[in-house]
Amino acid sequence: MAPLPDYITETDASTKSIESVDSTMHATNPHRESMNRLHGSESISQHVVFEVAEQANVQPNELPPLYDFIDPDALDTVVASNPDLELSFSFAGYRVTIDGEDSIQVREDD
Incomplete structure (x- = not known):
């Protein structure tokens, strides 16, 4: 397993979390949640932006x-x-x- 960057902390043997700063942007429907399987040639970071934009009902830009x-x-x-990694951030x-x-x-985000 590759070493983790400083801003990722191990919380237990199977879960990692990234410390991050919250923003003030809010969803139009606060109870909506999405979960999507990754596919295609986009990077994980691109998928994150697209998924959050969809959830927030805005364009990625x-x-x-x-x-x-x-x-x-x-x-x-x-x-x-780290394909078995679970990672959460705001x-x-x-x-x-x-x-x-x-x-x-x-x-x-709560």
């Missing part, structure tokens, strides 16, 4: 930059090199959970 919350290159590298008022390379879950 209307969201704040992902790099204001997490390093997109590090995110792609960590997920690609982005644009949403909680994003990545389950390895298989799925992204997006819900309004």
Whole structure:
């Protein structure tokens, strides 16, 4: 397993979390949650932006930059090199959970 960047902390043997800054952006439907399987040639970080934009009912370019919350290159590298990793972080008022390379879950951040 590849070493984890400093901003990722191990919470137990199977779960990792990324410390991040919250935003003030909110969903139009706070009870809506999405979970999508990853597919296609987009990177994990691109999928995150598209999924959060869909959940927020905005265009991806209307969201704040992902790099204001997490390093997109590090995110792609960590997920690609640790396929069994579960990772959660805040982005644009949403909680994003990545389950390895298989799925992204997006819900309004508490």
